[in-house]
Amino acid sequence: MRLTTMLLLFATLVILAYFAARRRAIAMAGGHRGIRNLHSLPAHHGYYAALCSALPALLVLALWALVGDRVVMGQVITTLPEPYRSMEASELSLVLNEVRALASGQAMGGERPPELEPVAGRFLALHSASRWLLSAVVLALALAGGALACWTIRPQLRARNRVEAMVKALLIGASTLAVFTTVGILLSVIFEAVRFFGQVPIIDFLFGLEWSPQTALRPDQVGSSGAFGAVPLFAGTLLISAIAMAVAVPIGLMVAIYLSEYAEPRMRALVKPLLEVLAGIPTVVYGYFAALTVAPLLREGGEALGLDVASESALGAGLVMGVMIIPFISSLSDDVINAVPQSLRDGSLALGATTSETTRRVVIPAALPGIVGGVLLAVSRAIGETMIVVMAAGLSARLTVNPLEAVTTVTVQIVTLLVGDQEFDSPKTLAAFALGLVLFIVTLVLNIVALLVVRRYREQYE
Amino acid sequence: MPLDDRSTDRPVIPTTSQRTGGGSGTVGDIHAREPVITVRDCNVHYGDTHALKQVSLDIGRNEVVSLIGPSGCGKSTFIRCLNRMNDTIESARVTGDFRLDGQDIYAKDMDVVLLRARVGMVFQKPNPFPKSIFENVAYGPRIHGLAGSRRQLDDIVYESLERAGLLAEVKDRLDEPGTGLSGGQQQRLCIARAIAVSPDVILMDEPCSALDPIATARIEDLIDELREKYAIAIVTHSMQQAARVSQRTAYFHLGNLVEVGPTEKIFTNPGHKLTEDYVTGRFG
Known part of the structure; x- marks a missing residue:
């Protein structure tokens, strides 16, 4: 049958x-x-x-x-x-x-x-x-x-009670499935990462300053013994994320303040969906926008000023990533700012404060924990972002804080390590899993901290 | 931030009719002995709702005027007109002649910031800012630049807390958050916050409705003391409270100011049937 x-x-x-x-x-x-x-x-x-x-x-x-x-x-x-x-x-x-x-x-x-x-x-x-x-x-x-x-x-x-019990069991089953999937993903990464740490000491990986994952194919090959120091990758990731947050936090916050404190309902109804469009653009599109539009612009601008800007600069990738994160920050901040009770605004206005004074001195301080939580969530998104940096950031692992140079990120390296035909027992390939594990831990910690901060804020007003 | 709304004035149509008698059929005398705020022919619309109809009333120095009436009768709307808090409500349209010491409250060149510094407000639910007790009281003086030095600021804060009858309870913990106080203390903190900018008038919108009887009694004593320095208008649902704290009482009904008069007269010998029904508890 x-x-x-x-x-x-x-x-x-x-x-x-x-x-x-x-x-x-x-x-x-x-x-x-x-x-x-x-x-x-x-x-x-x-x-x-x-x-x-x-x-x-x-x-x-x-x-x-x-x-x-x-x-x-x-x-x-x-x-x-x-x-x-x-x-x-x-x-x-x-x-x-x-x-x-x-x-x-x-x-x-x-x-x-x-x-x-x-x-x-x-x-x-x-x-x-x-x-x-x-x-x-x-x-x-x-x-x-x-x-x-x-x-x-x-x-x-007692059919109703039995049905309720069975439905409850089904729902518990569904949620445990989700949890077990997460655990499964984590375990698969951990197992491969442990194999990697069997070949490369964990200290060398976490604190090494040189990244060049080329290993020798034959024992007699010269000069490609491989160096797996992840510091340049994390430095690159942090640099690009920092640029992205420097763009996204001020703009996103100002957008949120405008939307919740100043905009008239009609304007709000227009701007909010437009921002959500920005959030809906696939990151690949942001990626080639960064690579084909922003990067050349930056290079020409840099040349005009006499600066040497790499064609795959951290600045370009960071700027575009920042634009990508703006709606994320603005919509989260808008939510927490709206959750600040109107009575606080009234209290401040009734004392003769202007809207901007009220926003700056009462509303933002009251909403700050929630905003910080939102920003932390955005940081973990920036760190984990892949497509933009794959297309717009460089491949060479350079330890620098100059945003005009090309840097590479953890996610870019994971992609390049795993693309194409690979043997799964060389440290070169296994390094991707170690990087993935560290990335996972970093974003997990950020998310937990962010959620704790947001929850503490929620308790204040409910 | 260059954002500033100090000059946003709502279009207002001032009426020219300066009545000397009552408003639209108001029973009793609307005048105060020494008026600080005079209101003539006040009309308020929220969208299509006519919330206040031809209301005229004075609020005088050294007196407490209580506004009573069933829910939705326009008492709160009325006092929110006096410091232009209705400006923040999109759909509200206010007309009429409002004067603070002869100055037109709704004039184009009236500075809302200065107006609100002179006409303070205490809200129904205590709303201390999520800041320290000290910062809560210092908030107004800071924005208006009332203190030239830290010592002057300290003086203002201590004096305001003292006058609000809160200093003794909080003087050892001025750095603790204002939100950590009890409900009654929070409301007295809000009163201290309002008097820290030395207003002429204090508007109170059901200041005791969220408080227990003991805290209420404290606030009522406080209101009686504050009368020496300020003109006070208080909206209340409790007729006993109106009788206890006010010298004059105004009874609102469905957007109309039905009757105004000395508190004692309103409660013992009202001149209008509706007032009588309300104060004797037959409805409302």
């Missing part, structure tokens, strides 16, 4: 269970008038039956998705002729891939040993049998679950 057919049938069964249980509940109560005699509404009985029919079957499906293929392959292996059975795992998996290819009828160049033909046939048979079995089990479970739920309907059945 095809998977889609099976799923359609399955859905039909679940819906049927819902309606059957509903009808039965109503019948049990003695028609619509007797619904008061039921502990739960007929719809709850319906949901209860639908969930009873769907959940066990879905569980089986999920299990199959996890282990089904392995079970089939385990069967196939036992039918392999002798020389194959004593092979090592890695060679065996190659053979099994051959079997799969044969079974799907793909002619992937090269001769295949004829003794694999019957094995492929066996694989096909097993595969389709397992599909049938799966479909039968799933549909039977759905039917049985639904029928059992319908059968057990009594007026005093």
Whole structure:
């Protein structure tokens, strides 16, 4: 049976269970008038039956998705002729891939040993049998679950409470899934990073001043032993982020103050969506805006002033990144400024303060913790930003604070280390994971601090 | 910041009719013995709502005028006209003749900043700034440049706190945040903040409605003392409070000023049916 057919049938069964249980509940109560005699509404009985029919079957499906293929392959292996059975795992998996290819009828160049033909046939048979079995089990479970739920309907059945409990369990499942995904991502990065630190000492990585991740391909190659000091990368990241924040914080804050304290409702209705457009521009677009428009402009301007501006200067990337972050800061600050109670503004105005004095001396100080939180979130965004710097910042890791020179960032290096064909056991490739791990930790800490600051502020006025 | 709204004046149509008698059918005498603020034919619209209709009333030196009436009758709107706090409400339109010591409050060349320095306001909910107690009181003097030195500023702050009856309770913790005080203390801090800029008039918009009876009694005593120096207009929902603190009482009803008179007369021998119904508790 095809998977889609099976799923359609399955859905039909679940819906049927819902309606059957509903009808039965109503019948049990003695028609619509007797619904008061039921502990739960007929719809709850319906949901209860639908969930009873769907959940066990879905569980089986999920299990199959996890282990089904392995079970089939385990069967196939036992039918392999002798020389194959004593092979090592890695060679065996190659053979099994051959079997799969044969079974799907793909002619992937090269001769295949004829003794694999019957094995492929066996694989096909097993595969389709397992599909049938799966479909039968799933549909039977759905039917049985639904029928059992319908059968057990009594007026005093606490269907509502059971449905609520199941819904709660589902929601908890969904949120743990999200948490586990995060943990999984973190672990995958950590494992690779640990492998890297096995080859390069962690102290050299964190405090080394030289970055040149070229490793020798052959032992006799000269001059490319590789240096993995991450300091220039983090310095570059900080430089570009600092330029970006120097642009975004003042402008974003002033925009927020204008919007919340000065703008008339009509102006506000016009400006806010426009800013959100700015926030919606893909960072790739910002990237080539930086590389093709801003960078040449800066270079020409620098030449006119007699300055030597690199064509991939930190300044260009930082400026454009700052523009990208403006809506982020302005909308977060606008929110916290709006949360400052109107009574504070009235109090200040009633003492004869002007709007600007009120904003400067009362509103901003009151909103400051929230604004700081927003700025910290923006910093972690700037540090993690990739596309703009990949396109507009340089590749050479230089330790400098001169914004007119080209610097490189952590994210740029991660991209260049992982692009193209790479072997995953050289420190060159593994360095990307170590960089990613440090980046993750830095932004995580920034986010936590920002959230704590924002939360403390919220407590003040609610 | 070059942003400044000191000159934003709302278009105002001053009426020429200077009535000498009551407003539109107001019972009683609207005049004060020594008027500081005189209002004639005040009309306020919020969008399409006519919130105040032809109201005329004086507020005099060394007296407390209480404004009473059911919710939504326009009492708060009226006192917010007197220091032009309604300017901050987009939809509000104010007409009429408002004078502070003879000066037109809504004149084009009236400086709102100076006006609000002379006509202070205390709000319903205590609203101390999230600053220290000292800074809360020093806020007004600082913006208006009233103190030439730190010592003068200290003097103003101590004097204002003293006059608001708060100094004894807070003099050891002037650096602590004003928001940490109790509700009654916060409201007295707001009064100290208002008198720190030496106003002529203090407007109070239900200053005790968020306070417990003991704190309320403290504030009422304070209002009575402040009468010696300032003209005070107080909006209140409590008729006992109006009777306790004010010399004159004005009864508002649905945007009309129904009756004005000596407090005692309003509560014992009202001249209008509506006033009588309200003060005897038959509605409102």
